[in-house]
Amino acid sequence: KQEVTQIPAALSVPEGENLVLNCSFTDSAIYNLQWFRQDPGKGLTSLLLIQSSQREQTSGRLNASLDKSSGRSTLYIAASQPGDSATYLCAARPFSGGYNKLIFGAGTRLAVHP
Amino acid sequence: EAQVTQNPRYLITVTGKKLTVTCSQNMNHEYMSWYRQDPGLGLRQIYYSMNVEVTDKGDVPEGYKVSRKEKRNFPLILESPSPNQTSLYFCASSFRLGYNEQFFGPGTRLTVL
Numbered sequence: 001k002q003e004v005t006q007i008p009a010a011l012s013v014p015e016g017e018n019l020v021l022n023c024s025f026t027d028s029a030i031y032n033l034q035w036f037r038q039d040p041g042k043g044l045t046s047l048l049l050i051q052s053s054q055r056e057q058t059s060g061r062l063n064a065s066l067d068k069s070s071g072r073s074t075l076y077i078a079a080s081q082p083g084d085s086a087t088y089l090c091a092a093r094p095f096s097g098g099y100n101k102l103i104f105g106a107g108t109r110l111a112v113h114p
Numbered sequence: 115e116a117q118v119t120q121n122p123r124y125l126i127t128v129t130g131k132k133l134t135v136t137c138s139q140n141m142n143h144e145y146m147s148w149y150r151q152d153p154g155l156g157l158r159q160i161y162y163s164m165n166v167e168v169t170d171k172g173d174v175p176e177g178y179k180v181s182r183k184e185k186r187n188f189p190l191i192l193e194s195p196s197p198n199q200t201s202l203y204f205c206a207s208s209f210r211l212g213y214n215e216q217f218f219g220p221g222t223r224l225t226v227l
Contacts, residue, residue: 032215034216036218041221042220043218043219043220044218045218046215046216046217046218049215091157100147100159100164100170100172101159101162101173102157102206102216104157107156
């Protein structure tokens with residue numbers, strides 16, 4: 001059964017820092033891995049989608065990598081800003097035992113202070 | 115604008131009073147699903163639908179019903195809500211299963227007294 005873990009659970013950094021959020025998954029047989037942002041009490045905004053055949057995806061200051069062999073994905077945020085403060089969720093879509101859904105991690109709560 | 119919409123966004127109700135949360139997408143997506151999000155438990159899938167008239171249970175289907183009569187709509191029905199169904203609910207859609215990106219609605223915060 002696929003399990004997704006995110007470390008750290010919370011992170012507080014000063015504005016301008018480059019930071020890395022970690023996501024690990026137990027079963028490498030996945031279609032893709034998706035990173036989301038969630039603001040308090042709000043919906044999920046898709047940030048990046050990495051297909052199983054890809055190694056990384058970039059969007060603006062965000063870069064997500066995928067290493068299926070080690071069961072890891074990282075989200076790199078460059079030059080962090082207070083507006084980046086949110087909870088970041090990663091989710092894997094497995095081939096089997098639940099290919100119809102995303103398996104979510106518990107999230108990393110990020111606070112960027114001025 | 116391509117989007118998933120949910121209504122209502124907030125709802126306070128009492129135990130046993132039937133309610134429906136609507137979900138609609140304008141992207142001609144085949145696949146739709148419902149999740150609930152609870153502190154400490156993360157997001158868990160309730161039901162999903164692979165296309166019109168095709169629905170199936172997710173991880174936590176008890177106490178919920180769904181229907182998919184039209185491609186764009188996927189309502190979530192609580193026939194007799196109970197306090198343990200107090201949660202934040204999300205509808206999601208994607209073009210198909212597998213490789214496609216999932217898009218989420220803004221969420222419905224439900225409180226059952």
